[in-house]
Amino acid sequence: MKLLRRGGSDDSADHEVPATETAQAAAPEEPAPAKTTGKGRPTPKRRDAENRRRGPVAPAPLTAKEARERRKALRKSQTKEERKAAAAQRRSEAAERRNRMLAGEEKYLLPRDRGPVRAYVRDLVDSRRNLVGLFMPLALVLILSMFLGPVVQQYVTLAMFVMMLLMVIEGVYLGRMVNKKARERFPDSTDGGFGLGWYAFVRASQIRKLRAPLPRVEPGDAV
Template sequence: MKLLRRGGSDESADHEVPVPEALPDGEAAAAAPKVTTGKGRPTPKRRDAETRRRGPVAPAPMTAKEARERRKAARKSQSKDQRKAAAAERRAAASERRNRMLAGEEKFLLPRDRGPERAYVRDLVDSRRNLVGLFMPLALLLIMSMFLGPVVQQYVTLAMFLLMLLMVIEGIYLGRLVNRKVRERFPDSAQGGFGLGWYAFVRASQIRKLRAPLPRVKAGDAV
């Protein structure tokens, strides 16, 4: 394409202006600059996204009655097989917790049994042969003696009175012993006094195989 000067002369040097050639549609689309546009909103956190997927969570029950009603409603919404599976799962979980409690794992123990001082007291009691351990067998013997003659009842009652007096004396001695041992082993501990002595007495009065947590030491072992 030629452009003429204003004077109409075409003798001057011509200036050619390049004209872009037309590209095919596919090449033109590929050559066009790509523009990335934002979503217009911030990316949600993973916790918020999971909450939206799960839906709203019901508030915790305020009373035991409300908790029972929720359990009943949940059972009604389940099939018979689902209820059996849930019951079996609950029994298995309860059995697992009990086994770990009997083994002495700290987080599965009852509040009264937690702490290194209480574990040490249990070991002290379990390592001794305590007279107070005869309390439950003697109570059973007293009940059985009621069906015997009055003369036998009299002798049994007298013998049990003497044994119970000895058990009280041993309980006082055991309470003082465990308090002294605990103060020596744990000088900075706040555990002690009547509560610790009563804890030792109650454990010593139980049959060895029925104690919970189970004994970790044998009778006669050094603690």
Template sequence: MKFLRRGDASKTDDLADETSADPVGESGGAADASDRPAATATAGKGRPTPKRRDAEGKRRGPIAPAPMTSKEARARRKANRGTRADRKAASADRRAAAADRRARMLAGEDKYLLPRDRGPVRAYVRDLVDARRNLVGLFMPLALLLILTMFLTPAVQAYVTLAMLVMMVFMAGEGFLIGRTINRRVRERFPDDTSSPWSLGWYAFVRASQIRRMRAPKPRVGAGDSV
């Protein structure tokens, strides 16, 4: 900052005269500010902006300090779990809810099914598979039989293995026929369906290869029924 000396008093007077003679100045900022219309000024809200937790209606309490020892941490976890009766009641509720969801899933309710089983097309495919007796359904029992023959003599194992290979060839041929039949029936019932023929055929083959009592969802039609 530059200070004026005593001998510069005349310069100070000259500067004051120039300012009074030209109040606007070269930039004209004061005149422009006075000439602006009052409507262009932004009106305020008239109230402070509320905090987020106040706007959401939440009240946050103080955060508990971290436990200093493992004993204190165990005591805090035990206190948060509640009493033994409360834990047993909560566990019983969870088991009941899980059993209810499983029962609804086995009954075929679309809301509780896996994504691969949802939709009227997949339900129709399951009905078509469940309504017929398939040779592919012997896949799991034959696989169990093959495991048991590993403890027999080599001669018996050779005969069983050969029989298993022949059965596998027949089951593969039946799986191909099941896929073609399922796709044809689905196209007739749901002409606007865009599912892949391969995915529908594989879904039907996997369903047919399972033991009837172990299928999920449970079969809605009996063997031999018309669909």
């Protein structure tokens, strides 16, 4: 449709624009949605990403000689700094295991110290003041007396004989006592008899500060 100007002349270049086209031209263009691209492949493992592919694990050595040969081969393949770092790590791990063993953690105890019965016997021994605990100090006195006169040696030897007799008597009493209480506390346990009594006697004969695992109770505490 042609538009008529005031002067009556028509302009062929002017045309009527539809309302829908005008609205579309006035509206701002919407931004195109971001195109997400997938990886298209599974996530690589960490060791593959770091280019560290592990080979088959060597079987454990069957003999002590084979273990020594493996350690020698490993030391030859390491630099001096790597050997120092490995030695420091081994010392640190050994110290950590010893500290946990002294603290009484079941995982790090020696086979002879494992189990609730052995822990209970240790507490029984540590809660008493035992005469057999003087065995090591008296043995040191006996050694030093050898440098003295023969008269002094006779008296020291006699005293040591009396003390040893008393220690044997106390050891027998201690073994019977811990076996009786262990059976009362753990009636279904098979740990007992002479082995359990000897275990209590050996611990009682040690100096308190040198016992391993360390005592958990003080002398006179109820167990």
